[in-house]
Amino acid sequence: MKKYKDLDCVLLVDDDISTNFIHRRIVENTKINVAVKEITSxxxxxxxxxxxxxxxxxEDxxxxxxxxxxxxxxxxxxxxxxxxxxxxxEKHKARIVVVMLTTSLNPDDELHAAKVEEIATYLHKPLNMQAFSTIADKYFEEIKEN
Known part of the structure; x- marks a missing residue:
């Protein structure tokens, strides 16, 4: 399993429980060693x-x-x-990558997201293993096992 520095947990924030379940499974299937927390609000x-x-x-x-x-x-x-x-x-948001993950097809939402500097990227649901791996590789340093 891969492990990344500062990537201890993925936070799924979606009011749809089944979507969170599916996205949890996708994250787990990427074989990246990370905890997953599902939150519905x-x-x-x-x-x-x-x-x-x-x-x-x-805090722990x-x-x-x-x-x-x-x-x-x-x-x-x-x-x-x-x-x-x-x-x-800053202590509560340091090193957090925010990804807007939505079913919205409204182009204004994507334009709005591009203007919010705290949003790293904008993706359409459902999340997939390739997208998750790409985000992990882009924003986090892989910890190489000796």
Whole structure:
């Protein structure tokens, strides 16, 4: 299995439980040694990143290296999440790669994502093993075993 420096956890943020399940399996099947955390709301994802709410006292949990973020979610959507994410202290977002992962075919969403510097890339669902491997290779350094 491959291992990457600073890629301890992939955070899946999507209100659809079955989509999170499928994306978890895809990440696991890439044979990259990484924990996967599935979260169904943007607000809960912010709590996870800041160790607040139900994630208080979880500072020892694996830190997210990649966030796959859906746009269309009830309550706080992906854009709302990004607005709050920008306000976070650097210690909560250091070395996190945010990937907008959506079914949206609206070209305005892709243009908007391109203007948000915290969003590394914009992908259409479903996630696939090649896309995940490419992101890991591009943004993280592989730890070579001796």
């Amino acid at each position: 943007a607000r809960e994802a912010l709590d996870y990143l800041t160790f607040s709410g139900k994630y208080a006292h979880t 949990a694996p830190k997210a290296g990649i966030i796959f973020l859906d746009i269309n979610m009830p309550g706080m959507n992906g854009w709302d999440f990004m607005a709050e994410y920008k306000k976070l202290d």
